Amino acid sequence: MVQRLLILLAVALGAPALAIQPQGTIADVWQPAATPKGGVSWKLLESTRETTRQDENGYIRAKPVFPPEVKALNGKRVKVAGFMMPLQNAAKQTHFVLLAYPPGCPFHLHAGPAQFVEVKAEVAFPVDLEGVTVVEGVMELTGEDEGGVFYRMTRSRPG
Structure with missing residues (x-):
């Protein structure tokens, strides 16, 4: 029943x-978005584990523990596919979040820090709220800032 x-x-x-x-x-x-040809899988990105740290204001923050395979991506131009979450009020985006899983499913929790990438693009991406977006850019491993972002792609363009 x-x-x-x-x-x-x-x-x-x-x-x-x-x-x-x-x-x-x-x-x-x-399931996460499929890995594009020659791209980085979400399985690899999700292999980053979390520990906690206390920041200068006494707040407890997540801190990434990057495995060697993920560390090797730092500063490299890579491709990742995912679901776009726009951050700008525009038809084209130069700053958005790429999610591993489709947004908005009421049966799943929101993404953890190893399940999304902040994207800063040099070429604007058209907003696509239905399909998968492929991004090619320079991967930066972060996680020491207050934003809780582990991954950032800069100088990005559609892949």
Whole structure:
């Protein structure tokens, strides 16, 4: 009974993230954007772990622990695919967030710091709220600032 209610709720809300298994169980099919040809996977970016630190004001902040494979991306031009979250009130964006997972699913928590990239573009991207956006840019590993951003891509352009 509860299963049916969950399925009906998911269908009513338009959530494609749930699927029924043959035994009647619900499986999570929530997946990150596919890796573009020659690009960096979200699986690799999500391998960064978090620890905590106390900032100069006494606040506890997340601090990244980058694995060697991620550290090797720092300063390199890379490609990443994801879902655009605009930060500007414009049809084209030069500053936005690229999310690993589609935004707005009520069954999943918001992205953690290893699941998004801040993008600063030299070439404006058209806003695309439905599909996948591929970004090519210079990867910067961050995480010591108050923003909680672990990844930033600069000098970016559509990939």
